[in-house]
Amino acid sequence: MFDVWLMFSGAFLAATLLPGGSEVLLVGLLAQQPHTWLALLIAASVGNTLGALTSYYLGYVGRFAKTPQDFQSKRYRHALNWMEKHGRWCLLLSWLPLMGDVLCLLAGWLKLPIISSTLLILVGKTLRYGLIVWAVI
Template sequence: MSSLWLMFSAAFIAATLLPGGSEVLLVALINEAADSWLALVLAATIGNTLGSVTSYYLGSLGRFATTPEAMAKGRYRHSISLIQRYGYWSLLLAWMPLIGDLLCLLAGWMKLSVVKSTLMILIGKGIRYLLVAAIALHWL
């Protein structure tokens, strides 16, 4: 049970603006207890998703601190155009290093649907952790 909390916590922290190696931890924990791979994947997915939803809410609070014009002209313009073009579907990429955190922040800033955003984040992160687990278990 403690390994599940460890996995959840590491995945949560890795999804916020702090860097982390939750995939490495997942592989290590699967190597220790291969029979609990599904519980570990679920803990990682839920923790990482909740971390990204935290970023989403931080982004929604930032709406009042920065004008849309300043955001659209600054370094965020490419990510903003990605979200404007694909909407909440772009959040399937929330698992990607660097861009994922920014996409979640901007989704909140742009007031995308929290339910749809959370669902897309969950799906993208779940697929990533399933792939990591499959590699650790030598399924791929």
């Protein structure tokens, strides 16, 4: 049970404070206890999704302080262009390193619907972790 909580917290932190690392943690935990693959997959997916929703919330709150012209970094401009072109469907790519965090932040800033945003983020992250589980087991 400790492994599941470790996976959840590692995935949550990877989506908020610490870049990366949750995939390595998942592989390590699967190597030790492959029979817990489903619990680890769920913990990683839910933890990482909740971390992404933290970014969504920060974007939602931050919209009062920033305008589109304030996003000068290339990463923000690129992500904003994606969001304007493809809308909430971009959130299926929220698992991408660096860009995924920005997509979640902008989803909140653009006030995309929280329920559909959450589902798309969850699907994208579950597919990523599912591929890792499949590759290891």
